[in-house]
Amino acid sequence: MPRRAAQQLVGRRVTISKSSRTVTTMVDNAPPTPIPSNINTPLGSEYPSTYTSEAEGDVDGEIDGDIDGQVDEDVAKAMGALTLAPSAEATGSEASAPPKPLTRLERRRQYKPFPFLELPAELRVKIYEYFFDDTHYVLDLDPDNYRRIHKKLGFFRTCRTISLEAGYLFYSTHTFRIFPTHPGKHFKTKKPLLARMSSRQRSWITSLEMRLGPGWNKPPRGWVVNPALGLHECTSVRQLTVFVECDPSDGIFNGFRRADDFYEGFSRGLLTDVLTEMPFVNNVTFDAWSSVRRKGAMMRGLINTALSHGKHIRWGPERGWTDVDDEGEIVVPTSDMVATALLNGVGMDVVIVA
Structure with a gap:
């Protein structure tokens, strides 16, 4: 080559x-x-x-x-x-069609749910507090409850653990009114809020409130203490608040009230029935609007009723009362003074200086 x-x-x-x-x-x-x-x-x-x-x-x-x-x-x-890009075999509508969206079931299978129950109990309780943060502290029968509260209570149906944990926190951190005060059909109902609860829910409640003043000339028929009300099942209650909105014994009600001492006697009897059903209550907190006088017949009768049942008297923040008023007058007698007055047959009106 x-x-x-x-x-x-x-x-x-x-x-x-x-x-x-x-x-x-x-x-x-x-x-x-x-x-x-x-x-x-x-x-x-x-x-x-x-x-x-x-x-x-x-x-x-x-x-x-x-x-x-x-x-x-x-x-x-x-x-x-x-x-x-679509393959060469895909022609016509298949090549130009957008991807098919996933169904709800497919999306659930695609994402793993958050293990909420694996969190520590302290964190779960804190989350429950944030969840119910926008609800009012004092709860009553109200036509607006369905929008504000009822939908949130559907959270209890998640599982048994959440129902117990969140349910206990909700009922133990809110105050419930014994008798409804919202004007309208709820005010005249024969089934108050407590009567609509279950036994377990009532057993979680720690604070109750009784408002006196609405219907002062004609109290509703539903304002009675009976077994259906379920006060005897509120065994966790340690705080009872009595809030007085008006005192019909004041002179401004002359000519308008039904009879002298009518509403005052009704209020004393109602408080007596409540305290009889709940002997486990230790404290009774009294509060009122600014027009109510502590030395009036209404307040003196209620204070006497609470003391006769051996309850400790406390004062609420609205009126700003203290054990000693502005004039230096002792309004809450000691236990020795109460015992001495009862033994001598002296009425409590004598012990509490008017």
Whole structure:
């Protein structure tokens, strides 16, 4: 072979087609073929290759057409699997249609729910407090309760653990009125708020309030203490608040009240029945509007009733009363004074200076 022809064969392949088979041979002692500058090294290789593959070295298109076509088809399929574009087989509406949205069930299966019950009990209680933060401290029968409270109480139906934990926090941190005071049908109802609760809910309550003054000329028929009211089941109550809105014994009610001492006697009897049903109550807190005098017949009768049942008297923040009034008058007698007065048959009106 001439010298010039041998130099041309260095680094090239000789392709011989025989009976539909392609045989490729390399010239002995041929140096490695450098990578052409117009062919990029695959990104997946860590180091650039020294010896070119058949695809890299086939600059002049010397590889047989069948093999070249097969390689191109395999590469196209591999690249098609890595792209989000629709495949060549998808035509018409399938290629242009947007992805189908997931159903609610599929979304639930896609996201794992938060393990709320795996939190410490202290954190769960704090979350319950934030959840009920926008509810009023004192709860009464109110037509607005469904929007503000009833929907929140549906949270108790989640599971038994949440029902017990959140239920106890809600009922033990709110004050419930024994008798309704909201004007309208709730005021005249024969089924107060306590009567609408279950025994378990009543057992969680720690604070009750009784408002006196509404219906001072004609108290509602539903303002009675009976077993259906469920006061005997409020065994956790330790605080009873008596809030007086008006004192019918005041002279301003002359000519309007039903009879002298009518509402005052009704209020004393109602408080007596409440304290009889709840002997476990230790403290009675008295409060009133600014027009109510502590030395009036209404307040003196209620204070006497609470003392006769051995309750401790406290004062609420609205009126700002204290054990000693502005004139230095002692209004709450000691236990020794009460015992002495009862033994001597002296009424409590004598002990409490009017």
